[in-house]
Amino acid sequence: MDPSARLVLPLRRGREVALLPSGMRHPRSSWFPGETFTRYEDITHLYTGSRWVRIGSRSGVWLLP
Numbered sequence: 001m002d003p004s005a006r007l008v009l010p011l012r013r014g015r016e017v018a019l020l021p022s023g024m025r026h027p028r029s030s031w032f033p034g035e036t037f038t039r040y041e042d043i044t045h046l047y048t049g050s051r052w053v054r055i056g057s058r059s060g061v062w063l064l065p
Contacts, residue, residue: 012065
């Protein structure tokens, strides 16, 4: 867990989304390991489903289960 995180949201398979002052740290993909950082000003859209969140940004789209 990131000590500067304001809020940490647990995901399946032990992954998490950490909301930081300048953006969020989240998994790159639900199928591949690794994390990425997305600044809040780069987020273009958020879609939620019953079991997932899709984050769209200027650099890509992420589907988080």
